[in-house]
Amino acid sequence: MTTPPPTQQTNVFGRRLTLALAALGSIAVIQGAVALWAVGEAERHVLRGRVAADIRQGFTELRSEKQQLRTWLAQRQFGADARDSHRDALLQRMRIILADLKRLADQAVVLDDGPAARQRQAQRRDALVVLDGSIAQLERGLASLNPPPVGMDTNLAWSIANELFDRAEGQDLRLLLAESIDREDVSLREKRADTNDALAWLRRLWVGSTTTLALAALLLAVFFARALRGPLRSLSEGAAALRAGRLSHRIALSGSDEFAAVARSMDAMAAELAERRRIETEARQALEEQVAARTDELTSALAAQREAEVRRRQLFADISHELRTPTTAIRGEAQVALRGSLKPVDEYRSSLRRIDDASRQLGLAIDDLLTMARSDIDALSLRRVAVDLVDVLNDVLSHGEAMALASGVRLHHEPWPAALEMSGDADRLRQLLLALVDNAVRYSRPGQAVRLEAVRIASEPAKVEVRIHDEGIGIAAEELPKVFDRSHRAPNAISHRADGSGLGLPIARVLVRGHGGEISLTSAPERGTTATVTLPLAVQVPKVPA
Template sequence: MFRRRITLVLALFALVMALAALLAAASLAVTERQVLRGRVASDIATGFIQLSAQKQRLRTWVAQMQQGAHADSGARAELLAAMQGTLQRLKVLTQQAIELDGSAEAREEHLRRRETLVVLERSLAALAQAVDRVRPLEPGADAPQAWAALSRVFDMPQGHDVRRLIAENIARETAAVQRERAAADVTLAWVRWLWLGAAAIVSVSAMAVALHFGRALHRPLQQLSEGARALQAGRLGHRIALTGQDEFAEVAGSVNALAAELEQHRERESAQRQRLEVQVDTRTRELADALASLHQADAQRRRLFADISHELRTPTTVIRGEAEITLRGRDKPASEYKEALSRIVSTARQLGAVIDDLLAMARSDIDSLSLVREPVDLDELAAEALAQAGVLAARQGVRLGEPPERTGHHLVAGDPLRLRQLLGVLLDNATRYSRAGDRVDITLEAEPTDLRVTVHDQGIGIPVHELPQVFDRHFRGAQARRHSPDGSGLGLSIARALARAHGGQLELHSNDAGTRAVLTLPRLAAQPQDTA
């Protein structure tokens, strides 16, 4: 029902638009024709005015010629040509005026205009012949008589009063221009009222149609919208109460059937979802436990491999370096061999301890390693660490400072192997990230309760924004990677863990002049010496 009514209204609107288009085309044609008539009338009036002005300029030229003043013959030819051109243009405009307005009232006016143009054309030909014969006046000639003869040539050629004829045509054409303007105003007013009336009729009709369909569509559309919002909100029990035989009743029936089917699907889906949730929860807990175990095992494996590659590199490098230096060159005294073997044995012992630590790390973490605590003289331990670092320093071209003076008062309670490992990491980093010719120093400073060990280098330094991350596992800054690509980023992490295991702390300070690693350990009071 609504479809038929809407189709009928659309067809009526299409018909109205077609009629409006035809009306627009007709009014446009009438208006355009009226505007053209006014333009042609104005151009004809202007042509007669121009012809009068050109005739007056030609008269002035002839007067100058008679008085003996300078008068260019080219100007005479231009003025005659201009007058001839104006007459031709007036002929064309007259023909256009006849084509635009062929009424009986205008036919007499067109005839008089044609007759005037014929007379003017003949007068212009006679005037051209007379002007060609004009010469300067002879001395003693009668000037007034010459001027009178000149006036007769210009005003009464062939017995026609050209001046009065042009003036009458100017007056008549000016009146015609005013008449055409008035007619154009009337036409425009007629077109304006016509379109205002048509617009009013269309507007009233559109408002009436909109009001009718608005009232007819309000209730069914509102009920359909409420039903759609209910479905969107999940209220599948809502039903649209529309009855009848129209299209809205059909849509309401389809929506109600869809809601009923969705409600049945929801009930089945809810039961299935509850069963699946129970199964998923059980399976998820099992998978989470298995995944946590796998992650833990994988993390331990990765840390073990990384720590092995890092911790075994330095001792094996020291052992190989000691052996190469000992075997190089000529034979050496037995004492040098013994010293080299002693250092190799000490480093091998340290390597064994490192392997034990790595195996322990594979089972747990470095923070849980047990320490064999005993009094340790850090002066002696620092000297041994410097001796072990000598091989890498020689290879890098780095100068090592002198060992600290042995005072006997720099004692701590700790595991000597792990403390040597800790100092070895600090010296290894300082040497590895220094340039050839740089210097690495180790100093000890006793405080009332602590002992401070400082490893200072003149190397590449650490950017300020990277300092908070240097103790993270596997972290290596961009500058460090460029200088030494083979690092693993584990040394400082292990060193800090060892420092904490001994009850101390490790800090790093860096600037353009190098890096300072400051190790602080609880100080052990000096042991009293036995007296003989």
């Protein structure tokens, strides 16, 4: 037998492959077209059944709503509590159901055009026309129907009501609804039977076409598997060698067909890649050294610049916030002392003492700001001694009254326990509570009230809850998880008070946690906010003189 030239061999193998793929593709296209048609048929049958079920359900719901309306009328006739709003809601529901039935009836006309179906559709349209008139009749009749006069025959009143509900355009509505439901039941059973028959037929068609495609694919797969197994194995081994980086590997495949040509191309590519890899490796090493050195320099410079900018911004923000509360307290005390006529010396002394306390608080705030400028807010220091929280609360109340008075806000407190001993820093506790009182006053409107209370919690170990409640603008629910984020301010807070930096609550949380406690906020817009500080009470420890 004469061996055909290499070009002819290549063309023969390509033609065989092309014809096989074309045959397989044609079968797949035919099966896809059949599948699309089958899906369309199935969807049409399912949609017909769904529309029939919805129409049947609509008639049933209409009868149910009408029965509820009849019950309402019975309650109205016999003096029970039957509200007009309930009647209107039932009538509105009946109108909605009737509108849905009309829409479904129009859809059924499009989906089903058989002789029996056309007869049912005509009966359905006639029934819907009568029901539409009956609903209008019910609306007019119920609107003008009043409870029967005293002494009127009850049977006569009920007969009038029954005539209103059961007769329309000379037809018995009860019989009309029952016949409609029965008719839709028959239609629904027919649609389900049609759907089951169609699905069974489509299933047989799908199985047949799928089996044909599977057999054709199997035969072609067996044929090409025998023809391609050896060449593909050699090419696969060569590709795996290239993927693993073994560029010295050569594919042992001779001949003049497509596979041999691909093998020679892969061998040439491997040789060229080996040479290029050597050159690129040398160049990449030199470039990586330069890039690494420059990247380190730029990273260091950028980090230093960002850190300096962040610290600068935070320092200005912290100064504006932390200095506001004590300066407000000092100003408030001074205004109280200067307001009105001359006061006794003791009152001036008391005001000056509170101003002194606020000044000391101002000094502590300045120290904190310097600390934050050097590191971060968590570096605040605490000087723990035995503290009676009641004394701190009294100081906070005294300073807070001045701030509240300056803003036209009323500040009062619930009676708190006689003593609340704990281990902590009195100045930090005072700073914490004054910041919360300041927030409550700032975001309250003139004439509103801020309330303080302290409650001992029976637990092990014992705790105390300090609650600061205001009646101010409140916080939206989506903003509550963010209130302790540094420099965050809710939109309504910004619109109420443009000044502020959003640092009070983050600092307060650090101070609370520094004392082993927790802080939480509950709020509702325009109904106020409650800040709850929970602190542990301690056993008696020796007090250190101030």
